[in-house]
Amino acid sequence: MKIHEICFSPTGGTRRVAEILSQALANEIVPVDLTARDVDFRSVKLADGDVALIAVPSYSGRVPAVAATRLEMLCGNGARAILVCVYGNRAYEDTLAELRDTATRAGFRVVAAVAAVAEHSIVRQYGAGRPDAADEALLRNFAVRIRRKIDDADDSEPKIPGHRPYRKAAGTGLIPKATRSCVQCGVCAAKCPVGAIDPAAPTRMDKKVCISCMRCVAVCPHKARRVNGLLLALVGRLLKKACSERKSCEVYL
Structure with a gap:
């Protein structure tokens, strides 16, 4: 098949x-x-x-x-x-x-x-x-x-x-930003699913276009993109109760 x-x-x-x-x-x-x-x-x-x-x-x-x-x-x-x-x-x-x-x-x-x-x-x-x-x-x-x-x-x-x-769509969440390690190689801009990153200047991005998918963080060869650590820790605490218990995969036939 x-x-x-x-x-x-x-x-x-x-x-x-x-x-x-x-x-x-x-x-x-x-x-x-x-x-x-x-x-x-x-x-x-x-x-x-x-x-x-x-x-x-x-x-x-x-x-x-x-x-x-x-x-x-x-x-x-x-x-x-x-x-x-x-x-x-x-x-x-x-x-x-x-x-x-x-x-x-x-x-x-x-x-x-x-x-x-x-x-x-x-x-x-x-x-x-x-x-x-x-x-x-x-x-x-x-x-x-x-x-x-x-x-x-x-x-x-x-x-x-x-x-x-459906439940109301959430607004844009945490926005990844370039750190000082960014060498402006452009990989993040090329791979962004919505084109939120300026290919001519990858440290610049359109926050209104970004969907917080974290593709730029995942693909950066220099690990030079990340979200704010304090905000990340806060979100982690907010999700702890809902996310700590292991959920199982499900099938519907």
């Missing part, structure tokens, strides 16, 4: 979950990177017999707005879709419900959904090391069950948790 792996993963956690599932489901993977700014997503067209795995992180219980916009540009043309939301061990709230609605508008038929945990992209002590070996085993088990449903030509839509209207 061939899988179209449609993924928005600024820091790699969502992609890791998507890869575990895709590799267990199929022997051929066609990647579609929703973080890329130079792709004409309207040109991505699937067919009725195709299968797509659509994976996004949960940002405060919602699909990242830019990911939703780019996903809606795709032409699903009736392809089956496996939805995946990845969260940092707090909660994913309305992410799967919103992803289901977005994928449906793009022409996909939702047949399965997965919620999985990965390291929190900002407060990294939460979900650290995940997906771990236990998660991977569980996700592979989910893949077997999803594959069985697809092979049985069962196109029934699963009951997916979430509310409509």
Whole structure:
């Protein structure tokens, strides 16, 4: 089976979950990177017999707005879709419900959904090391069950948790800034999913455009971008109660 792996993963956690599932489901993977700014997503067209795995992180219980916009540009043309939301061990709230609605508008038929945990992209002590070996085993088990449903030509839509209207979208969170170690190599500007960093002067960024995805922090070869340490510590304390207890991956069939 061939899988179209449609993924928005600024820091790699969502992609890791998507890869575990895709590799267990199929022997051929066609990647579609929703973080890329130079792709004409309207040109991505699937067919009725195709299968797509659509994976996004949960940002405060919602699909990242830019990911939703780019996903809606795709032409699903009736392809089956496996939805995946990845969260940092707090909660994913309305992410799967919103992803289901977005994928449906793009022409996909939702047949399965997965919620999985990965390291929190900002407060990294939460979900650290995940997906771990236990998660991977569980996700592979989910893949077997999803594959069985697809092979049985069962196109029934699963009951997916979430509310409509969705929870209010959060404003921009912590904004990474360049430190004195910045050599203005431009990697962060080239890789930013929304073009918030000035390529001519990477120490400058548009705070109104930034989505706090932490891609610039993750890709900087000089570790020269970071968020304010005091604010990070405060957010860590605020999340401690919600994030400390280990959450488990879930599947909806």
